[in-house]
Amino acid sequence: MKKIGVLTSGGDSPGMNAAVRAVVRKAIYHNIEVYGVYGGYSGLMSGNIKKLDLGSVGDIIHRGGTVLHSARSEEFKTKEGQQKGIEQMKKHGIEGLVVIGGDGSYRGAKALTEQGFPCVGVPGTIDNDIPGTQYTIGFDTAxxxxxxxxxxxxxxxxxxERTFIIEVMGRDAGDIALCAGLAGGAETILIPEANYSMDEIAERLKKGHGRGKKHSIIVVAEGVCxxxxxxKQIEETTNFDTRVSVLGHMQRGGSPTAFDRVLASRLGAHAVELLLEDKGGRAVGIQNNNLVDHDIIEILDREHTLDLDLYKLSKELSI
Known part of the structure; x- marks a missing residue:
């Protein structure tokens, strides 16, 4: 390939810029021209595409968000929208596309792949819900x-001396809630992957209160409630004074951790290597610290799984 494109799509995540930087510099190192698509799939359809050079990605590895900007597009879910995107890439001579994003972004890359246009997906989402990789870019920072x-x-x-409910993001996955709750010493963690008993939670709170414990932290994944x-359920069941903190979009922002910067650099570079080998239609990831890639069409048919042993441990340690 002589020319490739790169875009970020869906919700932003810390480390996306590091991935974009890796794609651009890895490609230029191999004498490949790189074009940045601004505004996700919407920008792809409208032709908001610009050639990138080394300076275009200078001083961005430490920045949160995405310099290519991001958006969701209903139109791109249609065949007509996808054809618009393909025509724009042909117009610019782009022969392959690196898509950095989550589930919806992968579905767009899958659609392009099925129409014969080679794409490589790079997992960029704080939710950590992409199958085929242990970690997604942005999860560690969030x-x-x-x-x-x-x-x-x-x-x-x-x-x-209050009970605090902390609502965290994660969509339908409980990875953020579980890992943050365990690391933060939460007394109770609610995740979509496991049922909970209100009576059991109330009993645990009352037991702690009975031995002199005056406060509790409960982490709730947004996919639960x-x-x-x-x-409200806690107050009705226990009559304890409660407060709620919804962390919201602050979880997506901020400078990426060293882990996310390294992960993004490795995955972005690996995506370019696959295109160099004419291996489109792939999704990159990391397993046991080794770079892997899977068929992007098959990967979306898999279910995201969570380590329920961690959930069991969190309950054992919160007695």
Whole structure:
């Protein structure tokens, strides 16, 4: 290939810029021209495409968000929208595309692949819900953001002797809630992958209160219910004073951790290597610290799995 494109799509995640940087510099190192698509698939359809050079990605490895900007597009889900994108890439001479994003972004890359245009998916989402990789770009940073918030909220919970409900992101996956809850010493963690008993949670809170514990931290994944909804259940069941913190989009922002910068650099470069080998229609990932790639069409048919042993451990340690 002589020319490739790169875009970021869907929700932004810390480390996307590091991945874009890796794609651009790895390609230029191999004498390949790189074109940045601005605004995700919407920008692809409208032709918002610009050639990138080494300077275009200078001083971005440490920045959160995405310099290519991002958007969701209903039109690109249609054959007509996808054809618009392909025509724009042909117009610019782009022969392969690196797509950095989550589930929806992968589906767009899958559609292009099925129409004969080679794409490579790079997992960029804080949710950590992409099959075929242990970690997605942005998960570690979001996790540390949540842990920092839990530590701060615990100070207030202790001072006022209250139960705090902390609602975290993750869509339909409980990875952020589980790992942050375990690392933050939460008394209770609610995740979509496991059922919970209100009676059991109430009993645990009352037991802790009975031995002199004056505060509790409960982490709720947004895929289970809202923090406000769960706080109401707690108050009705225990009569304990509760407060709710919805961390929201602050979890997506901030400078990426060293882990995410290294992960993004490795995955972005690997995506270019696959295109160099004429291996389109792939999705890159990492397993046991080794780079892997899978068929992007097959990967979306798999279900994301979560390590329920961690969930069991969190319950054992929160007695």
């Amino acid at each position: 996790l540390n953001t949540v842990i920092d918030a839990i530590d701060k909220i615990r100070d207030t919970a202790t001072s006022h 809202s923090g406000m909804e769960f706080a």
